[in-house]
Amino acid sequence: MxxxxxxxxxxxxxxxxxxxxxxxxxxxxxxxxxxxxxxxxxxxxxxxxxxxxxxxxxxxxxxxxxxxxxxxxxxxxxxxxxxxxxxxxxxxxxxxxxxxxxxxxxxxxxxxxxxxxxxxxxxxxxxxxxxxxxxxHLDEQRVIVARLDALIEKTREVEAHLDAVERDVEHLLALRFRDVIADAPLRPMADVAPLVRREQTIDLDGIFPELGIRSFGKGTFHKPPISGSEVGTKRLYRIEPGDLLFSNVFAWEGAIAIAQPTDAGRFGSHRFITCRAVPGLVTAEFLRYYFLTDDGMLKIGEASPGGAGRNRTLGLEKLMAIQVPMPPLAAQQTFDRLQADVAALKAKHAAIRQANAALLPATLERLFAGSA
Known part of the structure; x- marks a missing residue:
């Protein structure tokens, strides 16, 4: 400067x-x-x-x-x-x-x-x-402002382009899913992904890392660990990678996820509904995608009676009774590969977004270094 x-x-x-x-x-x-x-x-x-x-x-x-x-x-x-x-x-x-x-x-x-x-x-x-x-001098200010305004406009253009690409691939994925489930038979969740409960014995001196589920299909997140004494009378259930998870109080707004390898060793309270896809019949990734579609969310909503927020609780029996489409396993796996490709694309976009967001702060820091 x-x-x-x-x-x-x-x-x-x-x-x-x-x-x-x-x-x-x-x-x-x-x-x-x-x-x-x-x-x-x-x-x-x-x-x-x-x-x-x-x-x-x-x-x-x-x-x-x-x-x-x-x-x-x-x-x-x-x-x-x-x-x-x-x-x-x-x-x-x-x-x-x-x-x-x-x-x-x-x-x-x-x-x-x-x-x-x-x-x-x-x-x-x-x-x-x-x-x-x-x-x-005012002329120099004008040059600096023009440069920074142009940088902001470029970052907005990049964001808009990434958003457009992601909307397109999500639309294509939805069309492909529609084709996959066309004329597919329906089967209840109890047959294809039954409830699994792995209740954990609570050691008062133990440490129990908990798992959370983000709404709107945004995946899982890690909560701070709690001690056995903090658990109190609450029941904890062990979660394993590959589990199809539902938050029974927020499933109606898309708190549905699959436990990832990084989630191994974590626990959920009785508020978590843990299902396990039957091998050779259905994949958890396919079911998760279905439940986050309009049709799937409608069924989740119908199985979650009540008012808003915590008054809308997903019932276990109602969830197990939901009829889900069951196309051939090979078709599901092909669709899952497409889902993985889209997820990889979004991960690349996330890295671009992060770098894009850092451009203006980094430029400002260089420009005004030592001026404070």
Whole structure:
């Protein structure tokens, strides 16, 4: 970074706290800046111009100072009362978007130290006004902003392309599945993937790593281990790789997964329904895909009576009675290979997304290194 001169933010921007409670805002035609990624709306604007909006309250609370995001906005707008608006009053000297990029890059060293308090850490408007900003010539700011805006646009294009590819392959996979199960006979789950319970004896001195299931078909995750004394009266059941798992309270929203090799040695409570596909008849991968289709989710929903959330419980007998399509095993295995190919593609995309997401922060870090 060049040795740019520094100027206090308050010498360039009018800094003022937002004027409307986010939850109390009345939807209207003007953007309302919130702490979230997307703006809300309000019936009237409170500010106008080229502005940077900064949250005043820690994003995490509980005595921990953090900021997730800042916003840049132009025109007429409103701002939530837990943020401050820094409105540019020296447009011939500074660009709001340049300052937005700088503060986003250096928030941990420039803004976070301003937070005070115990449970709810926050910043004062006056302290924000005293933040020193590096101030290159306006022409240089324009070049920097154009470069960073172009980088953001490129990363968005990459994300959009990956999303489009994944939508296409998911659509093709669904069409293939439709063909595979066409005219296939139906059999109850009790015949093809019966319930398996491996109750674990609880040693009070033992350690039991638990497993969780993400909703919407997002797979399993590892919970922190608990001690035998923490288990109390709860029953634990051993889970083995290849098990078809259902969360009995969230199966209705797609908490259905297959235990992976990395899940070996973990346990689930009575809230987990563990089924084992009958070898030579059906594959767990095929059943999982079926249950996450519209038809499968409809049947899971019908087997999970009640209201919302934890009041909708998947019954064991109802699950075992669900009729599932049973095409020939060879057809299932061919489809499973397609599923594996799609999963491999998504894994590659995930790596690309991760690298793509790191481009802007890395560029900002290089650009503003040593400027805080």
């Amino acid at each position: 060049k040795a740019w001169p520094k100027v206090d933010l308050g010498a360039l921007f009018h800094v003022e706290k937002g004027k409307v409670g986010i939850m109390a805002a009345t939807p209207g035609s003007f953007p309302l800046v919130t702490t979230g990624e997307a703006f809300g709306t309000h019936i009237e604007p409170h500010f106008s111009g080229d502005a940077v909006c900064i949250p005043l309250i820690s994003a995490t609370g509980h005595g921990h100072a953090s900021l997730k995001r800042l916003h840049h906005i132009t025109g007429d707008f409103a701002v939530g009362s837990i943020l401050c608006a820094c409105v540019n009053r020296e447009p011939e000297r500074v660009m709001g978007r340049f300052v937005y990029y700088y503060l986003s890059a250096c928030k941990d060293s420039v803004l976070i130290p301003l937070m005070q308090g115990t449970a709810n850490m926050s910043m004062k408007v006056g302290d924000i006004a005293g933040v020193g900003l590096p101030l290159p």
